[in-house]
Amino acid sequence: MPDIVVCVKQTVDVYQLKPHPETLEPVFSQAQSKISDFDLNALEEALRIREKGGGRVSVVSAGPSINQLLIRETLAMGADEAHIISHPLLSTYDGRVTATVLSKLVEKAGRWDLILCGEASLDNSDYQTGPRLAEIFGVPHLAYVTKLEISDGRLKAWKSMEDGLHVASCSMPAVVTVGLEINTPRLPSLLMIRAATKKPIHEYRLSDLGLTEEELNPSVTLRELKALKVERRRVKLEGKPEELAEKLADILVREALAR
């Protein structure tokens, strides 16, 4: 009966982001927020483990302004409780800050055997949180997991790597990060989301976690965020098919050489 903590991040829906026509900076105000896709896979995996072997599933989340409705969706999927903190300083962060704050929330969640995270976040794709949490707690960690099994208190994980499939195993407690391939997250129905109001969401202040504002200062700062501007050349070739092929080949060769 492993007790599991799942880390979820509330991100901007990057598929809705559009660059400002002049500054090329993404216009965040036009995009909705959501739970990062990978984190839903992590939660789904936790729920499947619980369906087989029992245990408790807690969700932790930290951010500048956590939307309780989104947390309630994770509870509606089946998590038992949530521990969250909203602090304005968390609008700028790096992997170290995130992992530190989350580790404090994990402690609030109580006893745990397994921490599940998305391998990266939808918006920043830093791939930092999982490994850093494992470092903080001094436990083994398995990343990029596409299939996970638990037997006799040990984890067995299939990891999809560039050179092929790795199969690794480790004892618990441990941290596992998962990708989109591992499962299809269940979708809580509207009634489930409403019914999830019964489940507890524990919200903390910084001091509750024993943290100071200084500790939220990121070591890495974001200088600039801009969309790449790609424009087509819009060259129009005319002539007979044979001539066109000739011209096109010329252009392709020229462009390739220019690189």
Place this chain on the structure above:
Amino acid sequence: METPFRETYALMPPGTDITMYIVLTPFAALFIYGIYRRLRFYGLETAWAEIFRDIPKRLSLMARYALLQRRVVEEKVAGLMHVMIYAGTIALFIGTALVFIDYDILRLLGGSLLRGDFYLVYEFSLDLLGLAFLAGLSILAYRRAVRREARLRPKLEYLLTVAGLLFIGVTGYVLEGLRLSINPRGWGGFSFVGYALSHQMAAIPGVDTRLLLYQSLWWSHALVAFAMVAMIPYSNMLHLFTTLANTYFATLRPATPGKMTTPFRLDEVDPSAEIKLGARKVSELSWRQRLGLDACTDCGRCEAACPAYAAGTPLSPRMVVQKLKSEMWSGGDRDWFEEGVLEEDEIWACTTCAACVEACPVLISPLEYILEARRALTLEGKLEKRKVAMLTNLARFQNPYGFPASERSSFLEELYSMGVKRADEVSEAEYLYWIGCASLYDSRSREIVRSMVKILMAAGVSFTVLGDDEICTGDPARRIGEEGRFQELALANIERLKKVKAGKILVHCPHCFNTFKNEYTDFGLEMEVVHHSQLIGMLLREGRLRLSRPLAERITFHDSCYIGRINNVVEEPRQVLSMASKDFVEMARRGRRSFCCGAGGSTYWYEVPRRERESVIRLEEAVKTGARTLVLECPYCLQMFNDAVRIKGMENTIQLRDISEIVAECL
């Protein structure tokens, strides 16, 4: 001549009557127990209160569909077969009942019924209808053994039933023949079949042999008949009773297959209440739905009409009902999906086109069970990616495509520049034109709106649109089983619609049309709903619209399920098209018997594994008419056939146009 009379127990040893009743007892007990067990399955306690309500309407349904078999006879061969067996069975039953009255009641009172002219009519009628009975059984045997119709499932039970009925019918005549050969009567000719046989029987040497043969056949005839009656509640023969009950209680179904039940009201239900939705066990069906399972005779008409079955998906509506029926009969109450009673793929292949509901002769709705199962599956939330994506889109963007509202702003601007007004800009209008997500976001479907605006303006119809206030009606959510999301969207729409000063809603999307007309009424919206094909028809009839340039080319028309079959709008589009083209031809399957394009019931939004697309099957039917243009009345049909045309490379063979586009072109 001696007065003719019925010779009951003639040629049988004295005391046969008492013996027969003793032998009958265990069979009768088996019958009664079987009926009792069935009634227990349905849950009679709750049904009891229902029996005496709405009686005239229910009796009329029962008379039309069960007693007079209106739908059974719609098919010629199968209908004739059934009517003959049905009439024969009833005649033989009445015949036997009269013997009982004559011998076991009136005789004891010193009276008699079966004598004189009445008896002669009795004998003649029974011999005649007995022939009909055997002829019906012969057609049955022919359909099953010779024609081997695909929709007729071979089953040992059915073989035994037919064998038993044949045995009863044939031995009845042989007994009559033997009796008349041993004991000729002056009136024997009225039993004309038995009389004819008596000459053959006379060839059997020795009266004693014939007598022995008679007595043993008499008992076997009786025993088989008893056994058949005893087996009624344990076999498909139970449909004798269940179809009567099912048609009687059919008023308890939603009035149209386009209306799903409203199991709760989102604005009234306690948010933290325990949720139970749909069904994934027989016990979670209502007593009427369980009764419906038992009314199924396995005739296969629904399967033959089902587009998903024709397309080679795992779905057969007949098998859904039959599988649930045998699950109920096994007395267990297993989870359908965990225990493999049903496959999830079957349930998701349904386009909710209601062809099965239209085909069922005894008013079963296979669709109903499928939709209940979907609700249970969706409540659990374990859906595959495409369904999750569509429902997430509805939750976040209020449209199934997942486009942000900004995607439609340029199109709305275009409409405003054509002179279209928003509802909040005008004091009053006759119609609110509901555009629908398909036409708000899909470029091809936007053409329908452009044509409609042109038509409405030409006819001087006052109308407005909701503009940015329009969100999905919730139909795809409801049909996939997400009742909560449907109601959230419905309640939001109704609040907006109630503020609009227009008496009627004009819709060109059949799915929006159906939702407004049949489903929003449960949530308090009472507005007249008009499909664009109806409005165009009316404008033409009233002379407000004139088609100055009718088309010369051949056109044909595909009825959308949710307009034609489900909402019975069949004539108007045809009137319009006969005015729009001099060469309007019909496909074989049309009107209420049209064939789904394959997009309904949310299947548009996810992949259904299939051998052939419904749209391709249908497109080929359209091409066969020689039409150059296939006219449609639904933006989703349009998109489905667009794909079909590309797959078949028929871009130069046939064009696809909405009915509004045809009319706008003829103005």
